[in-house]
Every structure is written in C-alpha cells, then in structure tokens.
Amino acid sequence: xxxxxxxxxxxxFNLTLGYTLGYLSLLILIPLSAVFLKTAxxxxxxxxxVVTAPQVxxxxxLSFGASLLAAAINAVFGLMLAWxxxxxxxxxxxxxxxxxxxxxxxxxxVAGIALTALYAKNGWLGxxxxxxxxxxxxxxxxxxxxxxxxxxxxxxxxxxxxxxxxDTELEEAAASLxxxxxxxxxxxxxxILLPALLTGFALAFARAVGEYGSVIFIAGxxxxxxxxTPLMIITKLEQYDYRGATAIxxxxxxxxxxxxxxxxxxxxxxxxxxxxxx
Amino acid sequence: xxxxTSMHLGSDHASRFESKAATRETPLVKWTILALAxxxxxxxxxxPLIAVFVEAxxxxxxxxxxxxVDPDALSAIKLTLLAAAISVPLNLVFGVAAAWAIAKFEFRGKQILxxxxxxxxxxxxxxxxxxxxxxxxxxGWFGPWLSEHDIKIVFAVPGIVLATVFVxxxxxxxxxxxxxxxxxxxxxxxxxxxxxxxxxxxxHVTLPNIKWGLMYGVILTNARAMGEFGAVSVVSGHIRGxxxxxxxxxxxxxxxxxxxxxxxxxxxxxxxxxxxxxIKNWVEHQAARSYRETQESAS
Numbered sequence: 053x054x055x056x057x058x059x060x061x062x063x064x065f066n067l068t069l070g071y072t073l074g075y076l077s078l079l080i081l082i083p084l085s086a087v088f089l090k091t092a093x094x095x096x097x098x099x100x101x102v103v104t105a106p107q108v109x110x111x112x113x114l115s116f117g118a119s120l121l122a123a124a125i126n127a128v129f130g131l132m133l134a135w136x137x138x139x140x141x142x143x144x145x146x147x148x149x150x151x152x153x154x155x156x157x158x159x160x161x162v163a164g165i166a167l168t169a170l171y172a173k174n175g176w177l178g179x180x181x182x183x184x185x186x187x188x189x190x191x192x193x194x195x196x197x198x199x200x201x202x203x204x205x206x207x208x209x210x211x212x213x214x215x216x217x218x219d220t221e222l223e224e225a226a227a228s229l230x231x232x233x234x235x236x237x238x239x240x241x242x243x244i245l246l247p248a249l250l251t252g253f254a255l256a257f258a259r260a261v262g263e264y265g266s267v268i269f270i271a272g273x274x275x276x277x278x279x280x281t282p283l284m285i286i287t288k289l290e291q292y293d294y295r296g297a298t299a300i301x302x303x304x305x306x307x308x309x310x311x312x313x314x315x316x317x318x319x320x321x322x323x324x325x326x327x328x329x330x
Numbered sequence: 331x332x333x334x335t336s337m338h339l340g341s342d343h344a345s346r347f348e349s350k351a352a353t354r355e356t357p358l359v360k361w362t363i364l365a366l367a368x369x370x371x372x373x374x375x376x377x378p379l380i381a382v383f384v385e386a387x388x389x390x391x392x393x394x395x396x397x398x399v400d401p402d403a404l405s406a407i408k409l410t411l412l413a414a415a416i417s418v419p420l421n422l423v424f425g426v427a428a429a430w431a432i433a434k435f436e437f438r439g440k441q442i443l444x445x446x447x448x449x450x451x452x453x454x455x456x457x458x459x460x461x462x463x464x465x466x467x468x469x470g471w472f473g474p475w476l477s478e479h480d481i482k483i484v485f486a487v488p489g490i491v492l493a494t495v496f497v498x499x500x501x502x503x504x505x506x507x508x509x510x511x512x513x514x515x516x517x518x519x520x521x522x523x524x525x526x527x528x529x530x531x532x533x534h535v536t537l538p539n540i541k542w543g544l545m546y547g548v549i550l551t552n553a554r555a556m557g558e559f560g561a562v563s564v565v566s567g568h569i570r571g572x573x574x575x576x577x578x579x580x581x582x583x584x585x586x587x588x589x590x591x592x593x594x595x596x597x598x599x600x601x602x603x604x605x606x607x608x609i610k611n612w613v614e615h616q617a618a619r620s621y622r623e624t625q626e627s628a629s
Contacts, residue, residue, distance in 0.1 A: 060435065061519045063528040068431040072443070075424045079495060080449055083461035086471070090464050132367040139353075140364055141344040148368070150611050154375050156550070157603035157610075159557025161577040162596040165584050166378035169385050169593075176377065201374050209338065216343060220353045227352035233359070236352075262454025265559035265577070269584065282456040286564065289460065294469055301457045308452040315452075316445060 084305065091302040094295055102299040107275055108284055114192055115281040119260035122199035123207075127253045130207025131245070137208070138215040152209070155202045160265025167198055168270045190272030195280060198266040203256030210252035214245055214326055247322035254318055258311045262304065336505065337546050339618040382600045385593035397583075397591035398598065405571045406579035406595075409487065413562075413575060414555040417495040421551055425502025426544075430536075433510030434518065444507065450499040458496045459564025462489055485567030490575065493561040498554045502547030509543040510536070542617035546610065553606040557599055 091099060102108070136142070137149050155163065171178045171188035181188060188194050218241065226236040264282040271278040279287075281304060288297035347353040355363070387394055397403060428447060432440055450458065465471050466483035476483060483489050517539070521531045537544075559577040566573045568582065576599055583592035 061522050062434050062515060062531070063522070064430060065435045065437075068427040069435070069437070072424065072428040072431050075427075076443075076446060079492075080499060081446070083465060083496070084449070084453070086461050086464040087457065129367065129370040132363050133371060136364050136367040139344055139347045140360060141348065142364060142368075145344075148371055150607050151371075151375055151379070153607055153610065154379060154603065157553045157557075157606040158379070159559060159577045159580075159596075159599045159603070161559040161580050162382060162557070162599045162603075163378060165580065165592060165596060166381045166385075169381050169589075170377055176381065177373070197374075201378065204374060209336075213338065220346060220350065224350065224352040233355055258452050262452075262456070263560075264454065264456050264563075269581075282454050282560065285454075285456050285460060289463065289564065294464070294467075297460060298464065301454075301460055304454055305457060308454070312445065312448065312452045 087298055087301050087305055090295070090298040094299055098295075099299050102296050103303050107279070108281075108300060110276045111279050111281040111284045114195060114279065115261055118192060118195045118199055118280075119257050119263075122196055122203050122260050123253045123257035125196075125200050126203045126207045126256045127249055130204055130252060130256075131211055131249060133204075134208045134211040134215055138212060153205050155205050160202065160263070161269070163201055164198060164266040164269035167194070167201060167266065171197065171270065189270055190274075190278065192271075192278050194270035194272065195267050195278060198270050199260040199263060202263055202266055203260050206255040206259065207249070207252035210248045210255065210322075211245060214248045214322070217326065218244065244325060247318055247325050251315060251318040251322055254311065254315045258308065258315065261311075262308065336508070337543060337614055337617055339614065339621055379600060382593055382596050385589065386597040388593075389590040393590050394594045394597075397588075397594035400591075402570050402574065403576075403579060403595055406574045406576045407598075409490065409574065410556050410576040412487070413491050413494045414552050416491050417498055417555045418548060418551050420495055421498055421502050422544075422548060424499075425506050425547060428503040429506035429510045429540075430532075432507050433513075434515045447500050447503050447507075450496055455497055455558065455560030456564060458561035459493050461496075462492050462565050484565050485569070486573060489565035490562050490573060493565045494555050494558055497558050497561045498551045501551040501554065502544070505543050505547035505550070506540055509540055513539055542613050542620065546613045546617070549606055549609050549613065553603065556602060 094102070133152065137145065137152075168175075168189055170176050171181070171194060173179070173182055173189070175189070178189060186193070188197055222240055223236050226240045227233075231239070262282060264280070264286075267280055268283055271280065271283075273279055273283055281300065285297045285300050285304075288294075288300065354360075428443075431437075432444065463470060463484050466476060466489065467473055468477065468484075470484070483492070517535050518531050521535045526534070556575075557577055558575075559581070562575055563578060563581070566575070566578055568574060568578060570582070574582065576595060580592050580596045580599070583589075583595060
C-alpha cells in the first residue's frame with residue numbers, strides 16, 4: 053500500500069475510509085452479526101428443530117413461492133412496460149414513466165391497506181373477482197398481488213436503460229437479412245436484454261422475500277395458509293421467543309446474502325454484455 | 331444492487347424506433363403490448379394510488395381533517411419528521427465520505443466494501459428491526475446495563491431512529507459512488523496542485539459536479555425514512571403519542587377498523603410519495619440537462 057500512497061494527491065483518504073468503515077461496522081455489520089451470535093447460542097439440534105417446524109416451513113413455501121411467481125409476472129409485464137415506454141409514443145407517457153417508481157416512494161403500509169381495499173369483497177376489483185370464485189384479499193393470492201406491486205419498478209428500471217441504448221442498426225441488419233420481427237426480438241434483442249431482465253427478476257425476488265408492510269394487511273395471516281416468513285419472526289418476537297425469531301432470521305439472512313452474490317454476478321454479466329458500467 | 335434506484339438520464343427516443351419499418355412492430359402487436367402494459371400499470375399501480383384518496387375522503391372532508399389534527403396523528407407526524415431529520419444527515423455524511431474514499435482512491439477490498447454498503451437493501455426490514463432488539467432489548471447484549479442506567483433505546487425514539495438509519499443506509503452512497511467514479515479525479519487533483527485545501531476542493535470542485543446525484547439520494551432516503559414500516563414496527567412498541575410514526579399510526583387506525591381515518595393519514599404519506607416522484611423527476615431532468623451541457627462543451 054505504501055507504494056500507492058506516495059502517488060496520492062487528494063487529501064482525506066484515511067479520514068473518509070476510516071469513517072466509512074467505522075459507521076458501516078457500528079450500524080450494519082455488528083448489528084447483523086448479533087443475529088448469528090444469538091443463533092449460535094441455540095445449538096445445532098434446537099436450531100434445526102426451530103427452522104424446520106411445520107408452521108415455519110409453510111411460511112418458507114409461501115414466501116419463496118409467491119416471491120418467485122411475483123418476480124416472474126413482473127419480468128413479463130415489466131419488460132412490456134419498459135418496451136412501451138422506450139419504443140412507443142402514447143398520451144400520458146411521462147406520467148406513466150414517473151409513476152412506475154411509485155412502489156419505491158409509497159410507504160409499504162399505505163400500499164398494503166390500499167390493495168386490501170381494492171380486493172376486499174366490496175372493493176373496486178374484489179366485487180368482480182369474488183363472483184368468479186377468485187378470492188384475493190386474505191388469501192395467498194393477496195400475498196402475490198402485494199409482491200407484484202412492490203417488485204414492478206425493479207424490472208422496468210433495469211431493462212429500460214438497456215433498451216434505450218440498443219442500436220437500431222442491429223435490428224435493421226436483422227430485418228435486411230430477412231428476419232421476421234419476432235425472430236429479431238428472439239435472437240437479437242432478447243439475448244442483449246437477458247442479463248438485465250434476470251437482474252431485475254432477482255432484485256424483485258430479493259425484495260419480495262423480505263417484504264412485510266404491504267403483505268400483512270392483505271394476507272390475512274392464517275397459519276399454514278397465508279403467513280409469510282418475516283411475519284413468523286414478528287410473531288415469535290411478540291411471544292418473547294427471541295431465540296426462535298433469531299434462528300429464522302439467520303436462515304433468511306443467509307439466503308439474502310447468497311442472493312446478493314448472485315445479483316452482483318448478474319450485474320457484472322449485464323455490464324459485460326452491454327458495455328455499460330452499471 | 332445498483333440499477334433499480336439509480337438516476338435515469340434517458341430521454342424520449344420513441345420516434346427513433348417508430349419511424350423505421352425494421353424497428354417497428356405491426357399495429358396489432360404494438361397495440362396488444364400497449365394494452366397489456368398499460369392495463370397492468372393501471373391495475374397494479376394507478377388503482378391503489380387512487381383508492382387511497384377515495385377511501386380517505388369517503389366519510390367527507392370533516393372526518394378527513396379531524397383524523398389529521400388528532401393529537402396522536404400530530405405526534406406521529408412529529409416523530410416521523412424527527413426520524414427523517416436525524417437519519418438523512420447521518421447517511422448523507424456517510425454517503426459522501428464513502429463515495430470519496432471509494433471513487434477517488436485505489437485500495438484493496440474496494441469491491442467487497444461496495445457490496446457491504448449495499449447489504450441493508452437485501453436484508454428484510456423485519457430483521458433490520460430485530461438486530462436492535464437483540465442488542466439493546468431487555469434480553470439483549472446491553473439490556474441489563476441500559477435498564478440499570480434507566481436508558482431506553484428499544485421501544486423508544488432512539489430505536490426508531492436506529493432502525494430508520496439502517497434501512498436508508500445505502501441510498502446516498504450508492505448514488506454517489508458510480509457518479510464520482512465516472513467523473514474521475516483530474517479536476518480535484520488540478521485544484522490541489524493549484525493550492526486548494528481539502529475542504530475547498532470538495533466545496534468548489536466536487537460538490538457542484540455531484541449536486542444532482544446528491545439531491546436524488548437525499549430525496550430517496552427521505553421518502554424511505556418517512557415511510558418505513560417493518561423495521562420501525564419491530565422496535566417501536568406501538569406506544570400511542572410516543573413511539574408511533576405515521577405508517578404505524580396508519581396500521582393502528584386500520585386495525586381498529588377506523589378505515590377512513592387510516593386512509594386519511596395514509597393519504598398524507600401518499601402525497602409525500604407523489605411529491606417525492608415529482609422532485610425526483612425534476613432532479614433527473616436537471617441532471618440530464620447538465621450532463622448534455624458538459625458533453626457538448628467537451629466535444
């Protein structure tokens with residue numbers, strides 16, 4: 053390091069890096085390590101018993117299943133929305149573009165009660181869905197709806213810039229060589245978009261797995277049916293079962309870390325394929 | 331997890347694609363995509379937003395106003411503003427320091443540091459609250475010591491602030507890091523060579539270059555700080571008039587079946603979200619303009 057240091061012209065390296073590391077450790081790293089240290093008090097057998105209890109396993113299935121499905125729905129419709137925003141002119145486009153970020157800006161509790169009002173028996177959408185036998189509010193389907201809401205901007209905002217940067221020459225070349233529009237999309241455009249689309253999918257999925265606020269109002273929170281894993285942590289905490297809550301939290305944390313690494317890899321792949329820095 | 335909240339500087343190029351047969355879909359395909367995309371948008375984004383305001387005003391204007399001037403609501407507003415007023419400056423200082431260290435210098439482990447800064451985004455808000463219960467709660471590491479000295483952190487205001495700082499931690503840093511990396515360090519180095527001191531360099535050279543990114547990060551941090559629910563819910567203890575933020579107040583009213591009041595308070599937060607989006611768009615617009623200007627003057 054000393055050889056590098058002699059070339060530093062700008063001041064403040066030690067101060068800013070020291071502050072960054074200190075603040076990061078104090079507020080994020082040490083608190084997060086508390087989860088694993090507290091879990092370690094349990095011992096392996098008790099830990100396994102807590103995190104594989106049938107009620108807890110049911111929450112994993114719902115949380116991961118609904119999150120995967122929501123991310124997949126967002127990948128499809130998010131791509132269409134990004135496509136429409138980049139390639140088509142339509143009235144109100146600026147407003148649509150701005151409102152795509154609504155789930156980032158709207159507090160999750162507000163989203164939760166609004167969605168519940170929409171899909172309740174007498175709600176704007178619920179009143180048409182219930183006679184068809186589709187119950188959304190207070191069922192696993194409600195969890196899915198909330199997770200679709202919060203995940204949408206991730207896909208749109210990762211795909212949109214890549215679509216904007218796309219050279220029209222590629223498509224013109226494909227067309228002049230006789231490709232149908234669908235063939236061009238399938239073999240020219242989609243391969244370029246794929247890493248970004250997968251990144252958006254993974255970001256939406258990661259966010260959905262940990263989501264709490266928007267889900268609990270619409271889920272109904274029935275054990276074994278519509279209980280999500282983050283709620284399980286809260287339930288255990290309210291019963292003063294700190295060890296149980298912490299054990300489940302450490303499982304979720306490990307999963308999030310793994311997902312974070314995958315997302316980093318996907319972003320590197322996006323950068324490589326499109327030549328963008330980020 | 332960059333990308334999802336990064337500033338978006340693109341402008342409208344639709345005509346570029348619509349004018350050529352090779353980059354255009356048949357009208358049938360185009361209208362199908364538009365209908366599906368906008369229908370999805372309307373059902374999943376627009377309708378919930380409208381529902382908040384319609385439900386809030388369902389019982390009339392008086393009920394609406396009385397829900398907002400209720401003492402518990404007012405104290406929730408105060409606490410929400412306080413939590414944001416503390417966590418935004420803290421994360422602002424951190425964000426600038428982190429971006430300076432990472433963008434202007436080379437050191438080992440830089441990539442790991444960037445990943446660690448992103449960490450709070452991938453942690454469930456519930457866990458963000460839980461960690462502070464584990465440290466400062468009655469059964470936590472410092473629990474006995476704190477209760478001996480009669481200091482309350484969990485189920486009190488400090489806990490709410492800590493949880494808010496945790497969940498808003500990366501926004502400003504992750505906005506500034508790529509921005510400052512892209513700008514390089516030549517301008518700052520020139521200023522130092524010309525005799526400027528550290529702070530002068532930052533104020534007169536760096537800050538003007540990053541001001542839009544900085545504002546963008548502050549807006550996002552503020553919106554999340556005021557709207558955070560899960561993390562704050564774990565550490566709050568839900569004591570009315572004392573440890574209730576606006577989102578928690580919405581939950582309490584809702585669970586007590588006071589729907590109109592709950593939506594009235596929720597509409598305040600929805601307005602905040604709309605204002606956030608308007609400012610965000612304006613900042614993006616300004617940033618895109620100044621970016622184009624620098625590009626033009628460089629060429």
